[in-house]
Amino acid sequence: MNTPTLELIHQHGSVRNYKPDSVSEELIRQIVAAGQRASTSSNLQTYSVVVTTDSEKKLKIQQISGGQKHISQAPVFLLWCADFSRLKRVCERQGYDLEPGYVENFMVGTVDAAITMQNAALAAESLELGFCYIGSIRNAPWELIDMFQLPELVYPVAGMTLGWPVEPPIIRPRLPLDAVLHWEAYQQDDLLFLEEYDQTMIKTGIYDGRQVDQQDQAQAQETYGWMEHSNNLSPSFFLKSHGATRIRYTAELALGGLSENRLSTRVGVLVTVAHAGGWMAGLCSRTTPDFLPGG
Numbered sequence: 487m488n489t490p491t492l493e494l495i496h497q498h499g500s501v502r503n504y505k506p507d508s509v510s511e512e513l514i515r516q517i518v519a520a521g522q523r524a525s526t527s528s529n530l531q532t533y534s535v536v537v538t539t540d541s542e543k544k545l546k547i548q549q550i551s552g553g554q555k556h557i558s559q560a561p562v563f564l565l566w567c568a569d570f571s572r573l574k575r576v577c578e579r580q581g582y583d584l585e586p587g588y589v590e591n592f593m594v595g596t597v598d599a600a601i602t603m604q605n606a607a608l609a610a611e612s613l614e615l616g617f618c619y620i621g622s623i624r625n626a627p628w629e630l631i632d633m634f635q636l637p638e639l640v641y642p643v644a645g646m647t648l649g650w651p652v653e654p655p656i657i658r659p660r661l662p663l664d665a666v667l668h669w670e671a672y673q674q675d676d677l678l679f680l681e682e683y684d685q686t687m688i689k690t691g692i693y694d695g696r697q698v699d700q701q702d703q704a705q706a707q708e709t710y711g712w713m714e715h716s717n718n719l720s721p722s723f724f725l726k727s728h729g730a731t732r733i734r735y736t737a738e739l740a741l742g743g744l745s746e747n748r749l750s751t752r753v754g755v756l757v758t759v760a761h762a763g764g765w766m767a768g769l770c771s772r773t774t775p776d777f778l779p780g781g
């Protein structure tokens with residue numbers, strides 16, 4: 487069975503080469519409004535997005551992101567954030583206090599932001615626009631916080647370039663479905679699928695010219711495929727290169743890294759007493775320490 491939505495989803499490819507043409511404010515509003523239609527934990531809608539078309543800002547973000555040229559080339563850059571600041575104002579308006587510090591809130595805000603941005607991304611693609619997520623803004627989130635004047639309890643999750651593609655993007659093969667789809671119980675016996683995928687990815691030529699460094703044989707040429715690539719880009723590699731010694735949770739980097747940079751209380755949040763009636767009171771009442779996801 488096929489539908490236009492399925493077709494669109496399967497045509498996805500990140501776009502890293504944009505025409506200089508601008509994207510109208512109306513289209514951007516439409517795209518973000520489509521993002522807003524995504525499901526959201528307890529209807530809290532704990533996210534915000536800041537849009538910039540400013541060349542200087544984009545250039546600065548490019549520098550933070552290790553020089554990725556598509557950031558300044560794209561006419562639009564969106565910064566998707568988890569946002570508990572709005573909820574704080576709601577609670578205060580209702581006469582409740584906030585208590586920071588729950589990793590669950592980190593999950594709620596980050597997941598909300600992520601699925602919202604993916605809805606927006608699909609909307610953009612349906613309009614024949616292209617996009618590329620920019621996770622490297624987390625190299626220096628405090629710079630983005632200053633640049634966009636994000637208040638307390640608002641933290642960047644990911645950026646996104648947006649614009650008109652110069653050419654259709656490369657469609658990167660994905661893992662075989664059976665490597666990620668488990669029925670009734672998790673199956674670890676997936677090495678054959680992974681090896682098959684490794685070969686598929688090597689054949690695309692995406693990794694051409696990449697090498698594996700070997701301890702006893704510097705710069706030895708070896709087959710470089712998805713597995714080697716994933717090893718090099720794994721979170722542990724990333725965290726170590728950012729000075730962390732051990733992974734406990736992704737939040738460790740996000741929260742620990744941020745706290746070192748005067749942002750500790752940006753995440754956390756919201757404890758109040760249950761109170762009847764109204765959307766705002768409902769929000770506050772759901773954010774008790776006993777709050778469980780899926781409410």
Ligand SMILES: Cc1cc2nc3c(=O)[nH]c(=O)nc-3n(C[C@H](O)[C@H](O)[C@H](O)COP(=O)(O)O)c2cc1C
Pocket residue numbers: 498499500501502551554618619620621622623644655656657658
């Ligand atoms: C959270 C997130 C962060 C990403 N960050 C970057 C980035 O900083 N730069 C970039 O060029 N691509 C980035 N990407 C795009 C991925 O590299 C890309 O989605 C992946 O290689 C699969 O390719 P495809 O999107 O073309 O199918 C990011 C993707 C996600 C989901």
